Amino acid sequence: DAGITQSPRHKVTETGTPVTLRCHQTENHRYMYWYRQDPGHGLRLIHYSYGVKDTDKGEVSDGYSVSRSKTEDFLLTLESATSSQTSVYFCATTPRQDSYEQYFGPGTRLTVT
Amino acid sequence: AQSVTQLDSQVPVFEEAPVELRCNYSSSVSVYLFWYVQYPNQGLQLLLKYLSGSTLVKGINGFEAEFNKSQTSFHLRKPSVHISDTAEYFCAVSDLSNFGNEKLTFGTGTRLTIIP
Numbered sequence: 001d002a003g004i005t006q007s008p009r010h011k012v013t014e015t016g017t018p019v020t021l022r023c024h025q026t027e028n029h030r031y032m033y034w035y036r037q038d039p040g041h042g043l044r045l046i047h048y049s050y051g052v053k054d055t056d057k058g059e060v061s062d063g064y065s066v067s068r069s070k071t072e073d074f075l076l077t078l079e080s081a082t083s084s085q086t087s088v089y090f091c092a093t094t095p096r097q098d099s100y101e102q103y104f105g106p107g108t109r110l111t112v113t
Numbered sequence: 114a115q116s117v118t119q120l121d122s123q124v125p126v127f128e129e130a131p132v133e134l135r136c137n138y139s140s141s142v143s144v145y146l147f148w149y150v151q152y153p154n155q156g157l158q159l160l161l162k163y164l165s166g167s168t169l170v171k172g173i174n175g176f177e178a179e180f181n182k183s184q185t186s187f188h189l190r191k192p193s194v195h196i197s198d199t200a201e202y203f204c205a206v207s208d209l210s211n212f213g214n215e216k217l218t219f220g221t222g223t224r225l226t227i228i229p
Contacts, residue, residue, distance in 0.1 A: 004156075033216075040122075042203060042221040043157075058216075090156055100145055100164065100207055102217060104156035 003027055004105035006091050012111045019078040021108050023091030031094045032074040033102065034058075034066060036087040043090065049074055081112045115140050115208040119220035126194050127228045134189040134223045136204030145207040146187040147217065148178055152200045160202070163187065174198070199227045 003026035013019050023032060031050055035043040035058075045058030047066040055066050063085060065077045078085055091105040116139040126132045138144060145164050149157040161172025168180040178189045187204060204220040 035219075040221055042117075042119075043219040045216060048216065092157075100147075101159050101162065102157075104149075104158065106156050 004091060004093060004103060006089075006105040006108050008108060009106065010109045012113060013081050014113055015082060016080050019081050019110065019112075021076045021089055021091075021110070023074045023076070023105060025072050025074075025091075025093050027093070027095070027103075028071055029093035029095045029103070030071075031096070032068065033092040033094075034064075034074065034076045035090045035092065036060065036085075037090060037107070038087050046076065046089075078110075081110075083112050086110060086112045115144075115206055115218045117204050117206050117218055117220035119202075119204055119223050121223050122221065123224045123226065125226045125228055128196060129193050131192050132190065132194050132198075132225065134202050134204075134225065136187045136189065136220060138185050138187065138204075138206045140185070140206075140208055142208065146178075146180060147205040147207070148172065148176070148187070148189050149203045149205060149219075150174075150200045151203065151222075157203060160189070194225075194227050196227050196229060198225060200225060 005024045007022045033048040034046040037043050044060045046064050049055045049068040067075045089108045092102040094102050118137045120135040147162045148160040150160050151157045161170050163170045163180045171177045176191050201222045201224045203222050205217040
């Protein structure tokens with residue numbers, strides 16, 4: 001258990017509004033990830049971070065941005081939410097490059113109306 | 114790019130019966146393989162992983178998986194399931210040929226339902 005919390009846990013927002021999801025971890029893990037989970041698609045990587053201020057895109061990064069100014073926090077921002085971004089968002093962490101096991105947060109259910 | 118195929122989206126099984134959940138991956142290069150489980154309204158947790166060594170890997174809750182390099186498969190098995198095994202199961206792969214091999218590619222998941 002990497003002590004991962006996500007906030008908010010549930011959010012309903014309107015199309016076109018900005019939304020920021022927060023992932024917080026207490027274990028000083030180096031790597032952090034944002035995934036979205038959709039029926040029939042499994043988990044797809046949005047962005048990930050390999051250190052403070054070091055981030056990179058995943059396979060479904062369009063419409064999303066991230067920031068990591070502290071080791072423990074990884075923020076996911078939807079600049080202008082769309083209905084296609086309705087999903088469950090999971091944060092995950094891993095301690096180091098050769099660790100491989102990812103630890104997951106409880107998820108945030110986001111609905112864009 | 115690596116891809117992972119879970120051939121069954123839903124698997125109903127009677128309690129105490131055996132189960133096999135199938136997973137195939139696309140790449141023939143060296144990979145690390147994982148099975149994760151997601152209980153309702155929760156995040157994912159690791160069931161087991163194959164990094165190297167014996168091709169039969171044992172995990173938590175009585176699950177095991179066998180790595181078959183020639184068939185690029187990593188099927189998950191349990192000899193006798195319990196109601197508490199009802200969950201969604203995800204196969205994932207880390208492609209060692211990629212720089213930054215700390216990234217995982219997930220399959221689409223298999224929903225296991227145990228019938229009393």
